[in-house]
Amino acid sequence: MARQSFPEGFLWGAATSAQQIEGGRRAQGRGESIWDRFAAVSGKIEDGSNPDVACDHYRLWRDDIERMRWLGLGAYRFSISWPRIMPAGAGAINAAGLDFYDALVDGLLAEGIEPFPTLYHWDLPQALQDRGGWGARDTAEGFVEYAAAVSRRLGDRVKQWTTHNEPWCIATLGHEEGHHAPGHLDPAEALRAAHHLLLSHGWATAAIRREVSDAEVGIVLNYCPAYPASDSEADVDAARWFDGFFNRWYLDPVMRGAYPEDAVADRIVRGHLVSPDLPFEQDGDLAAIAAPVDFLGLNYYSRNIMQADAAGRPRDVKTVPAEDLTDMGWEVYPDGLHASLMRVHREYAPGKIYIAENGAAYTDPVDADGRIADQRRITYHQGHCLAARRAIADGVPLAGYFVWSLLDNFEWGFGFTKRFGLFGVDFDTQQRRPKDSAFWYRDVVAANAVDDTVTPSNQGESRALDR
Numbered sequence: 500m501a502r503q504s505f506p507e508g509f510l511w512g513a514a515t516s517a518q519q520i521e522g523g524r525r526a527q528g529r530g531e532s533i534w535d536r537f538a539a540v541s542g543k544i545e546d547g548s549n550p551d552v553a554c555d556h557y558r559l560w561r562d563d564i565e566r567m568r569w570l571g572l573g574a575y576r577f578s579i580s581w582p583r584i585m586p587a588g589a590g591a592i593n594a595a596g597l598d599f600y601d602a603l604v605d606g607l608l609a610e611g612i613e614p615f616p617t618l619y620h621w622d623l624p625q626a627l628q629d630r631g632g633w634g635a636r637d638t639a640e641g642f643v644e645y646a647a648a649v650s651r652r653l654g655d656r657v658k659q660w661t662t663h664n665e666p667w668c669i670a671t672l673g674h675e676e677g678h679h680a681p682g683h684l685d686p687a688e689a690l691r692a693a694h695h696l697l698l699s700h701g702w703a704t705a706a707i708r709r710e711v712s713d714a715e716v717g718i719v720l721n722y723c724p725a726y727p728a729s730d731s732e733a734d735v736d737a738a739r740w741f742d743g744f745f746n747r748w749y750l751d752p753v754m755r756g757a758y759p760e761d762a763v764a765d766r767i768v769r770g771h772l773v774s775p776d777l778p779f780e781q782d783g784d785l786a787a788i789a790a791p792v793d794f795l796g797l798n799y800y801s802r803n804i805m806q807a808d809a810a811g812r813p814r815d816v817k818t819v820p821a822e823d824l825t826d827m828g829w830e831v832y833p834d835g836l837h838a839s840l841m842r843v844h845r846e847y848a849p850g851k852i853y854i855a856e857n858g859a860a861y862t863d864p865v866d867a868d869g870r871i872a873d874q875r876r877i878t879y880h881q882g883h884c885l886a887a888r889r890a891i892a893d894g895v896p897l898a899g900y901f902v903w904s905l906l907d908n909f910e911w912g913f914g915f916t917k918r919f920g921l922f923g924v925d926f927d928t929q930q931r932r933p934k935d936s937a938f939w940y941r942d943v944v945a946a947n948a949v950d951d952t953v954t955p956s957n958q959g960e961s962r963a964l965d966r
């Protein structure tokens with residue numbers, strides 16, 4: 500067994516988001532978010548749960564920082580709750596909301612953990628949804644006001660700023676497929692939402708730079724490589740279609756200042772656009788969207804294998820046995836991470852890349868010794884870290900890796916049924932328990948290296964959090 504070392508200064512982190520962990524639904528003036536509203540609708544959340552309490556991180560954040568210290572994290576990626584800062588969506592600032600993040604940032608810095616906030620991880624103030632949400636251009640303006648207020652307050656200590664997390668999910672899952680808040684089924688609105696998200700990213704980038712002269716600003720996109728199921732022209736085109744729909748619709752405007760022509764044409768064929776002139780685009784928008792970023796964050800979980808069905812419609816097929824899929828039904832495919840990093844590096848050449856999320860949902864029991872033996876999660880992360888290491892050797896400017904997630908949490912429409920955490924959470928008692936993967940990751944962080952063969956973690960001992 501050999502160890503693959505990472506470059507000195509490589510940033511090891513873990514990620515969470517406000518709506519998924521904080522709880523504190525009505526604490527200290529927080530307003531309603533679209534996810535609070537969505538979760539209250541019967542049938543929207545698989546287990547009938549809601550994020551009102553989640554991991555109760557709003558009260559337990561000091562304990563959670565202690566867990567990060569124990570892991571040895573170099574950075575913590577979290578998100579800021581817009582409805583906590585601006586309960587009515589715009590205008591008045593809720594001082595207690597800013598105070599919360601101010602204290603969190605100080606707590607992180609006291610442990611030498613770099614705060615890596617994301618301004619928008621899906622929890623739009625409901626008040627803004629009532630005025631049109633991301634389908635309305637005004638929401639992009641509201642986002643800039645919010646970004647300026649937060650960066651003004653935290654910017655003396657926070658230097659790494661992310662505007663949005665995964666605009667594809669917001670636009671498509673929220674506005675086209677209805678699986679996420681606000682639960683709409685309107686492809687034309689989804690395209691407007693995507694544009695306003697991208698525009699607000701560009702505008703907010705400038706606003707953050709005005710507030711924080713030494714800020715590094717970026718965006719986090721989800722990236723999923725598409726492999727054709729066969730060499731047939733139809734399958735190859737299905738893969739091209741998915742890549743345009745999912746990856747390039749966001750990468751191209753941000754990195755090149757243009758929407759991908761073939762993907763625009765696909766939308767016309769489907770009747771979502773009437774012509775290549777995007778009705779929601781105004782002069783100067785694409786230049787604003789393409790404001791240079793200091794880093795690009797990529798979230799990688801799996802790949803798609805694309806096939807054209809009998810009617811020629813593209814669909815994702817799984818070709819591996821069910822036991823090789825995670826609880827999300829996603830194939831474990833570390834080579835796809837290497838391929839994705841290489842492609843983004845070669846074709847878009849961002850100056851710096853972070854893997855802003857990578858992780859696996861598996862449910863493993865707490866055994867009689869209080870241990871959670873999650874070897875499958877260790878194997879998943881180990882494989883992906885080794886793929887990331889290969890990409891670095893191949894020239895990709897990869898600067899850090901964030902595990903999704905620090906804690907088991909509220910997994911959107913799946914409620915609490917999908918568990919991604921390094922720490923298991925008992926949602927009745929709020930007890931956190933380090934899984935075997937937490938011990939594994941702690942060793943990786945300490946060594947700045949990953950073993951290149953997978954070792955079974957079941958050495959039989961019960962491991963307690965050694966504080």
Ligand code: FCB
Pocket residue numbers: 516519664665668721798856903910911919
């Ligand atoms: C990503 C999200 C994150 C979590 C993981 C599993 O798409 O950014 O909040 O849901 O997937």
